[in-house]
Amino acid sequence: MTDTACEVWFYHLERTGLDQALPELLEKTLSRGWKALVRTAEPARVEHLDGWLWSYRDESFLPHAPAAEPNAARQPILLTTDFENPNAADALFLVDGAEPGDLAGFARCVVLFDGADEVQLSGARALWSRIKGLGHPVSYWKQQARGWEKQA
Template identity: 65%
Template sequence: MSNPTCEVWFYHLERSSLDQVLPDLLDRTLKRGWRALVRTGAADRLDHLDGWLWSYRDESFLPHGQASEPFADRQPVLITTEQDNPNGAQALFLIDGAEPGDLSAYERCIVLFDGRDDAALNDARARWKTFKAQGLPISYWQQGEERGWEKKA
């Protein structure tokens, strides 16, 4: 069952990698006063993301942890492969083909996909149709020429 007020935002990566855009989107989420859950469909990415969010910028980091670590419920950003929401996140980030599961606990679901990958593009199109059929409000964001985001739908 999904929360009919959960907004689903699709982010079509064309000029930047996930590693380049994810920290900024997570930072915006935290500045909004929300917690974030980053769900990956690839367990081997957990350690990479964990290290990257600590070191992506010399002058700052994003406070976060992995769901398998102690005090996961206290983390403002939590990285996981699981379907639960132990940190009470308002924003769910889906990467690497992760399944959305039940969206009722979230205000927003952000689907990030690489537009240069045919499989990821086809998966995003199928998800769009599924979310639309569920009556969820959907937005589509595409990278502009300056790597900023432009709302296209």
Template identity: 50%
Template structure:
């Protein structure tokens, strides 16, 4: 399985995540986003509704009914409630089993040393588990550049 690490250096998570989710939806993939807190879950929920006037990201959260029907589900739990193909982990969340996913993504704030250290540990764990791991970092133009 492909595991991608996204090192945020120029934008916030709230700015970087929506375009990544949109690319997944364009490929026909269902998405789960696992956050470290209910507050972050709710903030991302609001952000996905308002981040762009030109696009719409259909989504819901694990606190609402019909979570299983959501093409994008923001959750604080490890369960794959919406049968997602891709799972994003934010806030240094430790992943549970990645069985059943086609791809996983870890987004971490390069200005938060705790998140950087958590990403390094997760990188080692994902490589040790035999996953294909890549590292992407934002450049000054806010575009992603593959570094490893």
């Protein structure tokens, strides 16, 4: 549990899709010694990501499990549609317009949204205003040719 406000970072996907961006961000999270919780609004996305994170790269994989699996608390990355944090994750990743819920206990929340999808774009804008209004520090990261660049 952290005593400071959760940082909320918004990642505007423009050059790659979620399947390419999410594993890279999860690798960085694990390299910090943090655990991650990936929350989606769709159970089908949990199933898709469960398969994808095992095979997205031939030479590696990301250790993970759906939150409904046994021993969820021991997993470095959990995939879920729920608001619980059974693995005491430090970082919360929101995809597909998932709601953040209570951010207490998270050091960082990462909101990934597709810049070509007007529904996701408008949802991210509304969430930015809501989160900022709650007093959380917010940052906006835009995908550029040379990687992610902080814009705000």
